[in-house]
Amino acid sequence: MEKKFTDLFKEVGGRLRSPLIYSFIIAWLVTNWRIVIGLMFYKSQQLQLDGYTSFLDMIDKNRTFIKFWGLPIVVSLVYTFAFPIIRNVISAYNAWNFRWGSTWALAVAKEGGVSFSKYIELKTRLQQSIEEVENIHKSESQITNENEKLRNDTEVLKRRIENEVQSLRVSEDIKAALVNELSILKEKSEIKTFNGAWKMKFKNGLGQVKTERITISNGDVSYSNAEAKYESLFKLKTCVYNPNTNEYVVVFERVKDPNASGFSEIFRPQDETMTFLKNFEEKGIILELEKIII
Incomplete structure (x- = not known):
């Protein structure tokens, strides 16, 4: 229901905004001003003082066909249909008057200190100068934008180079760290690392644990016999150091019996100086190696 009333008021408002109806209402209010003032501001006592018995009597005595209908209709028709034509005529007259006045002023200017042709020439030059200034301004703006873009690109390139240099340094x-680690690994994996005199604890063929003083020289493992002669026991064939587990994997070859298979031992250093090596599994042939410091 509320929506219907809203639509009705919108429709009525649209009709009242029509030039014909709007001008009719205004004309009617003006031509019938006595009725309007009486209805809006008079009271019954005031009406009686003016000789009216009621509001209807006032309307009836001030109502004529010309004032009530004729004149408002004529005014609304003139305003709606004739006034736009009159307004266009006035606009056309103003345009003609302006053009005539400008032509007259320029014609008079021909006889002045500056001729009209000179004025036109100067005006043309001024317009060209203005266009040149605008073009220069546009060019400068474009150059400024290009410089700004170039500056930004330079900054990006500079940061990229710095990052590359930093990455290169890293x-x-x-x-360098890998080379150093590889050098240490290579040094510890060389057979000559074991060169020197050692005290060896081992198991003999009968399973007995014994200790002998041995000498290792470039892989040759020997000991002094009863005749004070050096006798080769084993040949140290390969030595590999594992830095992750801090272990030595050593492969030995039997010298007295070349047909016998070799054997390998896993030693773990018991200190930083690598002077005491202990068999990782605590079994095998060689159980411990303790370097003799002379």
Whole structure:
């Protein structure tokens, strides 16, 4: 229901905004001003003082066909249909008057200190100068934008180069660390690392644990016999150091019996100086190696 009333009021408002109806209402209010004032501001006593018995009597005595209908209709028709034509005529007259006045002023200017042709020439030059200034401004703006873009690109490239240099430095540091680690690994994996005199605890063929003083020289493992002669026991064939487990994997070859298979032992250093090596599994042939410091 509320929506219907809203639509009705919108429709009525649209009709009242029509030039014909709007001008009719205004004309009617003006031509019948006595009725309007009486209805809006008079009271019954005031009406009686003016000789009216009631509001209807006032309306009836002030109502004529010309004032009530004729004149408002004529005014609304003139306003709706004739006034736009009159307004266009006035606009056309103003345009003609302006053009005539401008032509007259320029014609008078021909006889002045500056001729009209000179004025036109100067005006044309001024317009060209303005266009040149605008073009220069546009070019400068474009150059400024390009410089700004170039500056930004330079900053991006600079940061990229700095990052690459930093990455290269890190790579060089990593490379140096790897080279150093590889050098240490290679040094510890060399057979000559075991060169020197050692006290060896081992198991003989009968399973007895014995200790002998041995000498290792470039892989040759020997000991002094009863005749004070060095007798080769084993040949140290391969030595590999594992830095992750801190262990030595050593492969030995039997010298007295070349047909016998070799054997391997896993030793774990018991200190940083690698002077005491102990068999990782605590079994095998060689149980311990303790370097003799002379």
